[in-house]
Amino acid sequence: MDKKEKTKEIKKKLVDTGNQGRKIPNIIIRGKNFGKAVSRHIKNGCEFVEIDEYEVRIEVCNDCEMRNGRICTHPQCGCYLEEKAWWSSESCPLNKW
Secondary structure (H helix, E strand, O other): OOHHHHHHHHHHHOOOOOOOOOOOOOHHHHHHHHHHHHHHHHHOOOOEOOHHHHHHHHHHHHOOOOEEOOEEOOOOOOOEHHHHOOEOOOOOOOOOO
16 A cells, blocks of 8 residues: 555544534634644654654544544644644644654
């Protein structure tokens, strides 16, 4: 299986269920957090994690109490997990990965 196919399989594991009652940070906070993440990603040379690490990160996110569907509801995050988990410059705001 090539990387693209493996990625699709891993993303399927990030189920749309989760703590649906958790409030997602507002768009301004999410935009600010995303801007900081992009800056770190660029400073890191736009490097990505290996597919195995990505899979572990997604599995951790699936079991997290801060997840609402595909979004992290932590006030310092608000990211789409399937994208954030790829960036080697990024980490979980709860230090789970």
